[in-house]
Amino acid sequence: MSKPKLHIIKIGGNVIDHEENLSSFLVDFSKLEGLNILVHGGGKKATEIAKKLQLEPKMIGGRRITDADNLEVVTMVYAGLLNKNIVANLQKNNCNAIGLSGADGNAIKANKRIVKEIDYGFAGDVDEVDTNTISVLLENNLIPVFCAITHNKEGQLLNTNADTIASELASGLAKKYEVSLTYIFEKKGVLESIDDEDSVIESIDSEMYETLKNNNIIAAGMLPKLENCFYALSRGVAEIHIANSDFITNKNTQHTTLSL
């Protein structure tokens, strides 16, 4: 028997930060049929609030160094302010969304990120996705909306890159569903030249990814995004696209498709 289709869409900080863009994206998202999950970042907002609190934000390799004070900020911003605003807006559009962190329903268990010589603080790498609660929600016509906060099952919240949350959810759910994963951000796709919006690379496989990396064509947040894409493809996710929000309503709009 074929698996039911599931669409996981991730939106980044630049989409969330523009009220009009976010609102029109959420209208389009609310009209999607079938099973859907939304994952949101919000790094830009967290940086803005941290600065207001005189905390100096620090990113390494697209990931936030999350000390105890910054963990409080990201928890309030991602799991509170942004997640609840997004859910309220979806509810306004008659989309029955339910906001979740990785601690809710034990959906996403993580461990403190340990990489040689870099102390990321309370940043988490995902160990396990528990798909049971998520499936129950989907089967009852609820639309899960995940923020970038996970837990370690010992009472510690952790800050996890939102692209990773999307790819781990997609990978975990691929056992039960035919998963299509879409990363929505402010550009049309992965660009050959960052200043030329029309230089979209239509398809990227793992070999081309290495070449693009070596030629410094992709950098910053695009590095973990693509890493997450190839990880998800290797774990059985059926299709992955990187695009701007026009793609939600028009699949023919220019975008990047990933393959192994």
Ligand SMILES: Nc1ncnc2c1ncn2[C@@H]1O[C@H](COP(=O)(O)OP(=O)(O)O)[C@@H](O)[C@H]1O
């Ligand atoms: N070749 C590239 N094409 C498109 N974006 C790129 C490229 N290389 C680096 N980037 C940067 O990656 C960013 C996207 O990553 P990130 O900031 O994590 O996105 P998101 O908004 O989804 O969280 C873009 O805003 C852009 O500045």
Ligand SMILES: CC(=O)N[C@@H](CCC(=O)OP(=O)(O)O)C(=O)O
């Ligand atoms: C550990 C880590 O880096 N977490 C990210 C989570 C938010 C995020 O990924 O937001 P965008 O998708 O908007 O970039 C951060 O705090 O920036």
